[in-house]
Amino acid sequence: MPLKIGDKLSLTIHDIAFGGEGVGRIDDFVVFVPFVLVGETVTAEITEVKKNFARAKLLRVEKPSPERVQPECRYFGGCGGCQYQHVAYATQLRLKHKQIADLFERVGKIPSDKIAPVIPCPQPYGYRNRIMIRSQWNKPEQKLNIGFIRADCGLVEDIEECKIAEPALNEQIRHVRAYPPPKGGIKVVLRVQPEDWDVPPDSFFQNNLFLLPKLVETVREFLRDSGIKHLADLYCGVGFFGIELAGVVESFVGVEYDQLAIKSAQQNAAARKISNGEFVAAKAEEVLGKVLKRFSPEATAVILDPPRKGCQPEILHLLRETRPAQVIYVSCHPATMARDLNILCADGVFELARVQPLDMFPQTQHVECVADLRVGQSLAKRQNMDSNDSTHAHGNTN
Numbered sequence: 001m002p003l004k005i006g007d008k009l010s011l012t013i014h015d016i017a018f019g020g021e022g023v024g025r026i027d028d029f030v031v032f033v034p035f036v037l038v039g040e041t042v043t044a045e046i047t048e049v050k051k052n053f054a055r056a057k058l059l060r061v062e063k064p065s066p067e068r069v070q071p072e073c074r075y076f077g078g079c080g081g082c083q084y085q086h087v088a089y090a091t092q093l094r095l096k097h098k099q100i101a102d103l104f105e106r107v108g109k110i111p112s113d114k115i116a117p118v119i120p121c122p123q124p125y126g127y128r129n130r131i132m133i134r135s136q137w138n139k140p141e142q143k144l145n146i147g148f149i150r151a152d153c154g155l156v157e158d159i160e161e162c163k164i165a166e167p168a169l170n171e172q173i174r175h176v177r178a179y180p181p182p183k184g185g186i187k188v189v190l191r192v193q194p195e196d197w198d199v200p201p202d203s204f205f206q207n208n209l210f211l212l213p214k215l216v217e218t219v220r221e222f223l224r225d226s227g228i229k230h231l232a233d234l235y236c237g238v239g240f241f242g243i244e245l246a247g248v249v250e251s252f253v254g255v256e257y258d259q260l261a262i263k264s265a266q267q268n269a270a271a272r273k274i275s276n277g278e279f280v281a282a283k284a285e286e287v288l289g290k291v292l293k294r295f296s297p298e299a300t301a302v303i304l305d306p307p308r309k310g311c312q313p314e315i316l317h318l319l320r321e322t323r324p325a326q327v328i329y330v331s332c333h334p335a336t337m338a339r340d341l342n343i344l345c346a347d348g349v350f351e352l353a354r355v356q357p358l359d360m361f362p363q364t365q366h367v368e369c370v371a372d373l374r375v376g377q378s379l380a381k382r383q384n385m386d387s388n389d390s391t392h393a394h395g396n397t398n
């Protein structure tokens with residue numbers, strides 16, 4: 001049946017795709033519909049038709065899922081910030097787990113038993129400590145819209161509050177609305193400074209302080225388990241992981257290209273009297289080789305916490321060459337993470353021990369993952385045999 005824009009259809013939802021859209025079918029032709037749940041029957045209107053799939057907007061839920069809940073936010077569905085407020089929180093966690101497991105299986109042939117259940121956020125609303133709002137001139141209504149980009153187009157949804165933001169940010173939204181930017185096209189970043197951390201205004205800091213202790217605990221457990229002595233904390237921002245984990249290792253080096261963040265990292269370490277670490281202001285891909293030369297690979301772990309686009313190929317290549325005992329990959333973008341893990345694990349150079357997802361971004365499609373990679377067993381054995389051979393070859397009997 002050829003579909004056209006404006007057609008209204010009844011669809012049963014079979015699955016939720018990565019990113020949160022429901023998957024319905026007309027014969028074998030896939031139709032994506034947002035804000036639905038598996039098992040629901042909905043009426044939807046086609047908004048876009050492509051060769052292999054179509055998109056539709058939700059008009060009515062005819063048969064709701066028992067896992068459907070009332071969204072807390074009045075802008076939900078219009079505002080592009082959240083995708084899952086209509087989904088019970090426990091179901092959001094299961095959904096994210098399945099999506100990660102499916103993605104890792106597809107991209108990296110990683111079996112789903114390596115993916116642990118998603119750790120929930122103790123505060124599924126009111127958790128974000130940083131948001132970016134935009135201004136846009138609304139010509140038809142002759143007023144300035146202030147808020148987030150809409151889900152269905154590039155226009156700005158005018159909002160007075162954000163239910164996933166911390167209360168202090170909602171205060172700030174009210175202030176921006178009371179003293180609005182002079183025109184449209186302006187972005188305003190609102191943030192709550194974390195206590196005890198020095199963070200320059202434009203530098204990165206983790207977005208959800210409520211789940212942050214679990215994130216650190218996860219990485220700490222992975223490090224303890226491998227028993228390594230040295231840590232290279234790449235993309236270190238204001239030194240968060242290196243500083244939090246300084247007590248587990250003999251020494252660490254943090255690398256970050258934001259020079260102001262590195263200054264703050266030095267202050268953050270000094271304020272805690274941490275003296276077994278050093279921070280380097282540089283591009284990770286340019287200094288990793290030098291950093292890794294300082295430590296013996298079998299006693300070293302590397303934390304990778306890159307931006308959403310993932311690691312530079314040079315980094316992955318160098319890690320495959322130098323083979324540190326452990327790589328801990330932290331990411332809020334599972335697709336680029338799966339791509340990079342695939343490269344690290346090719347030919348068994350690294351082996352994936354486990355992936356721990358954490359719900360740092362409840363109500364949204366996003367999820368944080370921490371992967372624990374160990375240098376390939378067979379390779380480690382081979383390396384040992386090689387070094388024994390060369391010791392013998394050099395006649396070194398000690």
Ligand SMILES: C[S@@+](CC[C@H](N)C(=O)[O-])C[C@H]1O[C@@H](n2cnc3c(N)ncnc32)[C@H](O)[C@@H]1O
Pocket residue numbers: 203204205206234235236237238239240241255256257258261282283284285305306307308
């Ligand atoms: C996701 S943040 C992680 C920050 C830190 N690990 C934390 O937990 O707060 C990524 C960081 O990588 C930095 N960055 C991006 N590209 C980089 C590069 N090529 N070399 C070094 N740092 C980079 C960014 O400035 C940002 O601070």
